[in-house]
Amino acid sequence: MAQVKVTLIHSVAHRQPTQxxxxxxxxxxxxxxxxxxxxxxxxxxxxxxxxHLVSVEEVK
Incomplete structure (x- = not known):
């Protein structure tokens, strides 16, 4: 099964509660x-x- 690496690159401060x-x-x-x-x-x-807050990379 494929996997993805998700990295948080922006702060969640002042974002909507659902985000x-x-x-x-x-x-x-x-x-x-x-x-x-x-x-x-x-x-x-x-x-x-x-x-808009994360970067995504495919992992082997």
Whole structure:
């Protein structure tokens, strides 16, 4: 199964509460924190909601 590395590159300060909860649900905390997640529809949907706050890389 493919995986993606998600890195938080912008702060969640002054963002909508739903965006803050999405960042926390993905397992991200501080800026530059990264997490490797499975590449599925649920994860892609969450990433889409906060695409302006994160960077995404494909992991082999």
């Amino acid at each position: 803050r909860r999405t960042v926390k649900a993905l397992g991200l905390g501080k800026i530059n924190s990264s997490v490797i997640l499975p590449d599925n529809a649920a994860t892609r949907g969450q990433i889409f909601k906060i695409a």
